[in-house]
Amino acid sequence: MIDGLARWLDSRVRMAKFVRKALNHVFPDHWSFMLGEIALYSFVILVITGTYMAMFFHGSSEKVIYHGTYRPLDGVQVSAAYQSVLHLSFDVPAGLLIRQMHHWAADIFIGAILAHLARIFFTAAYRRPRELNWLVGLTLLVLALANGYFGYSICGDLLSGAGLRIGYAIMLSIPLIGPWITFLALGGTVPVAATVPRLYALHIFLVPALIALLIGVHLAIIWRQLHTNYPGPRRTDKTIVGARLWPSYTLKSLGLFLLVFAVVAALGGLVQIDPVWIYGPYNPVAILPGAQPDWYLGWVEGAMRLFPGVNLRLGHWLVPEVFFPGFLFPFLVFVGLYAWPFLEKLFSFDFRTHHVLRLPRQQPWITAFGCAVAVFMLVLLVAGGDDVVAVADNANVVQIRTILRILVFVAPAVTGAAVYLLCRLVNRKHPVPVEEMSAEEILAGEETTVQPQ
Amino acid sequence: MTDHEEPRPSASLKILVNAWKLYRSVVNSVKDRRSAETGAEAAGPSRGVGEMSEEAARAKMGAAILIGGALVWKGIRALANVFLTRPAEPGSASAATGQQTEEQKARTGKWLMLGALLSWKAGKSLAKKTAQTFLEEPTETAVGAARVAEMPAPPEMGRMQGASEAEELLAGGAVVGWEALRVSASAVGQTVKKTLAAATPVEALPSTGREADRNLDEENEVNLEKRERWGTVLTALASLAGLAGGIAFVVSFWTGGRNEWLGGSLAVFLGGFGSALVLWAHWLTAHKEAVEPRERVSSHLTEQEGAAREFCCGAQDIQRRRLLQWMSFAGVGVVGSVLISLIRSLGFPPSLSLETDVWKHGQRLMTVDAVPVTVDALQPGGMIIVFPEGSVGSEKTQTVLVRVRQNLVHLPAERSNWAPGGNLAYSRICTHAGCSVGMYEANSHLLMCPCHQSTFDVLTGAQPTGGPAARALPQLPLYVDGNGHLRAAGGFSDYPGPGFWGMPS
Numbered sequence: 001m002i003d004g005l006a007r008w009l010d011s012r013v014r015m016a017k018f019v020r021k022a023l024n025h026v027f028p029d030h031w032s033f034m035l036g037e038i039a040l041y042s043f044v045i046l047v048i049t050g051t052y053m054a055m056f057f058h059g060s061s062e063k064v065i066y067h068g069t070y071r072p073l074d075g076v077q078v079s080a081a082y083q084s085v086l087h088l089s090f091d092v093p094a095g096l097l098i099r100q101m102h103h104w105a106a107d108i109f110i111g112a113i114l115a116h117l118a119r120i121f122f123t124a125a126y127r128r129p130r131e132l133n134w135l136v137g138l139t140l141l142v143l144a145l146a147n148g149y150f151g152y153s154i155c156g157d158l159l160s161g162a163g164l165r166i167g168y169a170i171m172l173s174i175p176l177i178g179p180w181i182t183f184l185a186l187g188g189t190v191p192v193a194a195t196v197p198r199l200y201a202l203h204i205f206l207v208p209a210l211i212a213l214l215i216g217v218h219l220a221i222i223w224r225q226l227h228t229n230y231p232g233p234r235r236t237d238k239t240i241v242g243a244r245l246w247p248s249y250t251l252k253s254l255g256l257f258l259l260v261f262a263v264v265a266a267l268g269g270l271v272q273i274d275p276v277w278i279y280g281p282y283n284p285v286a287i288l289p290g291a292q293p294d295w296y297l298g299w300v301e302g303a304m305r306l307f308p309g310v311n312l313r314l315g316h317w318l319v320p321e322v323f324f325p326g327f328l329f330p331f332l333v334f335v336g337l338y339a340w341p342f343l344e345k346l347f348s349f350d351f352r353t354h355h356v357l358r359l360p361r362q363q364p365w366i367t368a369f370g371c372a373v374a375v376f377m378l379v380l381l382v383a384g385g386d387d388v389v390a391v392a393d394n395a396n397v398v399q400i401r402t403i404l405r406i407l408v409f410v411a412p413a414v415t416g417a418a419v420y421l422l423c424r425l426v427n428r429k430h431p432v433p434v435e436e437m438s439a440e441e442i443l444a445g446e447e448t449t450v451q452p453q
Numbered sequence: 454m455t456d457h458e459e460p461r462p463s464a465s466l467k468i469l470v471n472a473w474k475l476y477r478s479v480v481n482s483v484k485d486r487r488s489a490e491t492g493a494e495a496a497g498p499s500r501g502v503g504e505m506s507e508e509a510a511r512a513k514m515g516a517a518i519l520i521g522g523a524l525v526w527k528g529i530r531a532l533a534n535v536f537l538t539r540p541a542e543p544g545s546a547s548a549a550t551g552q553q554t555e556e557q558k559a560r561t562g563k564w565l566m567l568g569a570l571l572s573w574k575a576g577k578s579l580a581k582k583t584a585q586t587f588l589e590e591p592t593e594t595a596v597g598a599a600r601v602a603e604m605p606a607p608p609e610m611g612r613m614q615g616a617s618e619a620e621e622l623l624a625g626g627a628v629v630g631w632e633a634l635r636v637s638a639s640a641v642g643q644t645v646k647k648t649l650a651a652a653t654p655v656e657a658l659p660s661t662g663r664e665a666d667r668n669l670d671e672e673n674e675v676n677l678e679k680r681e682r683w684g685t686v687l688t689a690l691a692s693l694a695g696l697a698g699g700i701a702f703v704v705s706f707w708t709g710g711r712n713e714w715l716g717g718s719l720a721v722f723l724g725g726f727g728s729a730l731v732l733w734a735h736w737l738t739a740h741k742e743a744v745e746p747r748e749r750v751s752s753h754l755t756e757q758e759g760a761a762r763e764f765c766c767g768a769q770d771i772q773r774r775r776l777l778q779w780m781s782f783a784g785v786g787v788v789g790s791v792l793i794s795l796i797r798s799l800g801f802p803p804s805l806s807l808e809t810d811v812w813k814h815g816q817r818l819m820t821v822d823a824v825p826v827t828v829d830a831l832q833p834g835g836m837i838i839v840f841p842e843g844s845v846g847s848e849k850t851q852t853v854l855v856r857v858r859q860n861l862v863h864l865p866a867e868r869s870n871w872a873p874g875g876n877l878a879y880s881r882i883c884t885h886a887g888c889s890v891g892m893y894e895a896n897s898h899l900l901m902c903p904c905h906q907s908t909f910d911v912l913t914g915a916q917p918t919g920g921p922a923a924r925a926l927p928q929l930p931l932y933v934d935g936n937g938h939l940r941a942a943g944g945f946s947d948y949p950g951p952g953f954w955g956m957p958s
Contacts, residue, residue: 024661097715129750169886169951179803251734258727262720269716284848287891289903305905309923320952321923
């Protein structure tokens with residue numbers, strides 16, 4: 001039957017040659033190459049669970065009185081969005097499971113992208129010819145972060161309401177254009193009824209479509225350029241070493257998809273996430289101590305907490321204090337990330353094509369810098385929860401903040417120095433063997449050439 | 454019915470002759486093409502002189518089937534026409550009987566016509582599908598055959614009166630013949646297809662290098678038998694677990710199971726089959742390492758130049774036509790204006806909303822429950838949330854009222870009468886990021902924002918004393934009316950909420 005179907009298709013789109021080539025595509029095998037795949041599969045899970053949820057969710061700030069299954073909130077004024085989330089969570093069979101799976105899959109999606117980014121950075125996979133895919137991947141990260149924020153901001157609970165107000169304040173703080181673009185984007189002074197439908201439309205339509213498109217571009221570029229190899233025997237800039245797509249790689253990758261799905265299902269079933277009924281509905285008067293954004297925005301939150309209360313008066317214009325840590329800092333972080341492959345070229349003066357990765361210890365300066373930045377971000381992430389830390393340690397939040405303000409500079413410096421010395425030490429003890437064989441030597445006497453198209 | 458006296462050849466015969474001619478021409482054209490190709494590649498494997506080429510065989514078969522299908526339709530239609538249009542012989546029977554027979558015939562004819570149409574539809578698709586097996590490419594063969602199939606009925610057929618018995622028989626026979634042809638053609642077709650597939654020269658394809666892959670198992674002398682055994686057992690176990698998980702999920706779903714059960718069983722279901730796939734790949738497929746040369750990532754220089762040349766040729770066409778250029782510019786401009794117009798409806802100028810004063814002079818301070826607040830409602834150290842009379846619960850007007858001992862108040866001179874009885878009112882929206890400044894520590898007289906832990910000293914006009922906020926909370930001037938109620942003596946001292954570019958100082 002497959003044979004018949006394949007022939008049917010082939011007689012319409014002529015694909016036998018491509019399929020034959022595709023089945024023999026070589027994929028290097030390494031655990032760190034699975035991180036991007038995990039991100040891809042989490043996105044698939046997000047689309048599946050998200051589509052299901054969209055059939056129940058009501059993206060509206062309209063005020064309603066709740067009279068549902070969850071008794072503690074009976075008779076409380078909530079938004080229609082919040083009511084539909086409660087309905088999905090308590091009345092739809094497996095609705096809570098799907099919702100929690102969606103949230104967990106989003107966390108895994110962004111976590112996997114970040115891990116993937118770190119892998120690319122620490123092995124210098126962004127070098128020519130892969131700068132382009134670095135840019136595409138970073139854009140995917142930006143879109144994923146934005147969509148994560150949109151997603152938990154539309155539920156109408158107290159936490160998302162606070163998150164929306166902070167996002168509004170950050171956007172409003174941008175010099176010159178801030179108020180205008182904020183009002184265009186959010187529809188007025190938050191909280192305003194226009195905001196949730198807009199974020200919902202972005203969350204389920206525009207941003208996922210862009211992500212899907214860019215994932216396609218990302219994969220197409222990988223397909224054209226072929227994957228990188230870690231240094232090792234027979235791995236050179238002129239060869240690719242690995243397993244073929246069919247059957248071993250296909251089976252493993254499909255298995256990985258199901259395993260990622262299984263982990264998300266286990267988390268969704270067993271570990272509670274974003275229990276909006278515990279936070280309660282958004283209400284301007286209520287406060288939620290110990291509130292944090294989702295972890296992937298914790299570094300911005302931490303920066304906002306640690307940054308000193310300083311603003312800038314330019315004549316009668318104001319650059320508010322929240323602009324520097326809330327907008328300028330993340331903006332510069334991403335400018336730096338986007339520019340990195342090109343900056344690295346300037347420092348290393350290496351403009352050649354590379355297909356063999358560098359081990360982290362082969363590039364001590366870059367590894368040390370990357371680790372320092374990672375620790376910097378980690379300290380900020382901790383600072384984003386300094387009130388929780390204070391409660392846990394039974395300490396004063398002011399003291400904790402002072403310590404973190406010092407630590408945020410000292411810890412990266414110490415880490416960077418330690419990592420640099422460690423790289424040098426390991427390199428001296430175990431030098432990395434460099435593959436000197438040419439592709440012609442390796443392939444001598446073997447009929448392995450693929451005919452050019 | 455004007456030319457119904459004219460002599461004409463038998464319709465069915467005409468169709469048959471046409472069909473046969475077309476059939477021959479199609480087969481011949483394919484044969485010619487084939488011989489031209491084999492003539493061109495003299496070095497290629499030569500075929501026997503009498504041996505029919507693949508294409509010719511396929512074309513013959515395909516054309517025969519399609520034409521056969523076409524004939525069936527024509528035949529049945531002819532038959533139907535006979536019934537529909539043949540007039541009753543005058544005087545052969547009583548008028549009543551004759552009329553009855555006529556009606557019966559007409560009915561039969563109609564049904565036959567319907568049957569003809571239906572069977573034609575079915576026959577056509579079937580014939581085309583079968584023919585497709587033989588006609589792999591849309592050659593002139595297929596085009597020709599399709600022409601036969603779509604050939605309109607000759608005009609005579611509509612008016613076929615007094616058709617001969619022979620013609621009727623011919624039409625009927627065509628139906629039977631078609632069935633036989635279809636069945637046998639299908640059988641023959643399968644055989645031909647298999648033979649052709651077997652004869653396809655596979656060795657001509659370029660190597661993919663798969664044969665040269667290094668088998669790491671052999672190199673490492675892995676015990677394959679053991680691996681096979683264990684791999685089978687483990688894969689089967691994992692699949693069984695997956696199956697059990699799937700069943701558990703369905704059962705718990707339909708019995709209204711708890712979220713933990715649903716998620717857990719779904720995880721076992723997916724994880725079981727996922728593990729089975731990974732185990733299969735790991736244990737039951739050969740571990741092979743492929744080494745392949747990388748092709749150049751960039752195009753060759755000549756290809757680049759070729760593309761550039763093509764682009765420039767086309768671009769010259771555009772450059773020559775100034776009007777086209779101007780129209781494109783105008784088009785982009787119009788699109789831009791349209792987009793800007795659409796975006797305009799998304800928002801309104803911020804000044805309309807941001808610069809509105811939310812408290813008016815003389816408004817009473819109300820609690821969340823809409824009770825007016827008196828000057829002695831709070832004890833020193835107390836704190837409540839208040840709103841202006843008439844907009845209780847609104848976001849922008851939320852105000853925090855604290856009371857301290859009068860002698861502690863240390864406001865700037867111009868605010869000296871803003872705090873009657875030690876009652877101090879400040880905007881509850883944090884000037885840092887817009888959260889509600891919800892916590893009050895009475896001992897240190899500090900208001901604290903739960904979001905980023907900015908602290909504001911209520912005694913000195915809510916100046917920030919720690920954390921990321923840089924601006925004081927706007928203060929609301931108060932006075933006491935004759936009833937002892939607190940009222941606003943004006944708007945906030947500053948704009949409440951987070952800062953922005955045009956915020957007045």
